[in-house]
Amino acid sequence: MNIFDGGENPKDYADEHPRVSSRAIKDPIHDYITVSATLSRFIDTKQFQRLRNIKQLGTTAYVWPGATHTRFEHSLGVAHLARTMATHIKDSQPELKLTDRDVDCVELAGLCHDLGHGPWSHVWDGSFIPIALAGTGKSWKHEDGSEMMLDYLVSDNNIKIALEDQRFIKALISGERARARYFFVTQRSPHEKGFLFDIVANKRNGIDVDKLDYFHRDSHMIGDPIHLSLTRFVKSARVINNEICYAIKDANSVYELGQARFKLHKLIYNHKTAVAIEFMLIDALLAAEPVLHIAEDVFKPEKFLHLTDHIMSRIEASEEPELAESRAIMDRIHSRDLYICVDHKTIDWPFRDLFKKHVTREHIVEAVHGSSQYPIIDEDGQVVVLPNAASLTVSDVIVSFSTLHCGMKEKNVLDFVKFYSKRKPNESMKASRGEYSNLMPQYFAEDLLRIYTKNAELFGLIQAGYRAILAKMQALEEAELGTTVSAAVTVTGGTAVPTPPATEAPSTPPAPSRKASLTLIPGGSGAVSTPFSNNSFTTVEPTFVPPSPTRATRRVSGGKRQLEEGAASASGTHKRRR
DSSP: OOSBOTTOOHHHHHHHOGGGSEEEEEETTTEEEEEEHHHHHHHSSHHHHGGGGSBTTGGGGGTSTTOOOBHHHHHHHHHHHHHHHHHHHHHHOGGGOOOHHHHHHHHHHHHHTTTTOOTTTHHIIIIIHHHHTTTTTOOOOHHHHHHHHHHHHHHHTTOOBOHHHHHHHHHHHHTOHHHHHHHHTTTSOSSOOGGGGGTSSOTTTSOSHHHHHHHHHHHHHHTOOOOOOHHHHHHHOEEETTEEEEEGGGHHHHHHHHHHHHHIIIIIITOHHHHHHHHHHHHHHHHHHHHHOOGGGGGOHHHHTTOSTTHHHHHHTOOOGGGHHHHHHHHHHHTTOOOEEEEEEEEEGGGHHHHHHHOOHHHHHHHHTTOSSSOOBOTTSOBOOOTTGGGOOGGGEEEEEEEEESSSTTSOGGGGOOEEOSSOTTOOBOOOGGGTOSOOOSOSEEEEEEEEESOGGGHHHHHHHHHHHHHHHHHHHHHHHTOOHHHHEEEETTEEEEOOOSSOOOSSOOOOOHHHHHHSOBOSTTOBOOTTOOOTTSOOOTTOOOOOHHHHHHHHHHHHHHHHHHHHHHTTOOOOOO
């Protein structure tokens, strides 16, 4: 039994297209991927081929030039892993009665799960769309787009697939089991095989073939591959109590998978330069939106089909004066005249909401303008009035918060995964920390705060305003908690040492608390660090303007051109610009 109903089957398609009855695609991660006639029916469409024009890592290629792989090859890889895992379960556990149709649906869910990504991947749905659609009462995310484009792909290419199977594939893409049961309540058993939802988009613990592919693919393409055996993960998978479990001997590999996610997000996906270019693209798209009206195209599959990374070339090739601002921003990207990171800080998980409340671009500008709420104080305790403060506006500042975690926010991924042992292969349970590692952080997430400026001339001013907010936050927190840092640490021989606890530490790590985070953080070089301490590596004067070879060269070239044009004008000769 396959996913096609009586109107069409893979053999019919193979007879009409003999070259695609079965083919192999060479992949840098999975070696050769076998593509069946069923899969080819979906791949050989303009809706799927569109993914060739959307980079997997968006702006990351501006930092790692090799990271130009696209959603196209990633989707092929996810489909391959999805079929491999589903087939392994089907063959190793026949009592589950997995059918060929089930395997086909899981494979197609893997293939089509990213059909809804827009230009530069998550830049589009994570940043641009929420702003562009604000106030319209509409919302959209790329999973919605994937379901819309799957429906469009099926209808536009006259693929005769059973409606219940099409709905099942969409439910697998979204990872919503309840939704699948709702869909099938009148057509199939309400007890649809729940473990199938653990394969492509696992909402239970985040371990799925989508991540297995992009962790390996992305790290490989930037030149720093992670080394976790995909084959071992697949072969270790076993269904117990309707969920996918893993062998206990692979618990450390599951733990490493979470650490790999954290590393990729911190070092690669949230690289400061890649993020700066993301903000520039967002500004360019927002400036173009009143002319192009591209945000509304996410609801129109025929229009969305043409929304790819190529929109950058479309804007650059335009001649409308209304798009001049967008073109200018894109010119800055090409000439490396980028938005600049003024300051950055890693925020302890319990303090993330407090930082988001106080550290806003409006508050930074208020501090620079001399706000009494966030005064800028010098070493002598005097309020400082900064020169040129009036030139700073809210539009010059960007405040960016990025949550970095191992897959389940502040919680340990392994608390959501069950394991089995060789002696008890049909019994599953969670692994205790002493059964795989005792090196456990208090929480498995943190927030990365970055402050950017669009104008390098305002670098020092913005940092001074931001740091005035940090100083005020520390004063408010100490007043609220009734403690000071000096009361919590003792300094011996130039090294800050935490005051030992009065009683023996409990065997279970205490729950995160703001007071604990505030008082027990010794710093280096004899300094005491708190969640509100300044970053000593980025400290500059309020008048500081960062040097830039690109901008310096541009100024010199511009000055030289002006002299040449002035001389030409004086001699009555017109010098044509190239």
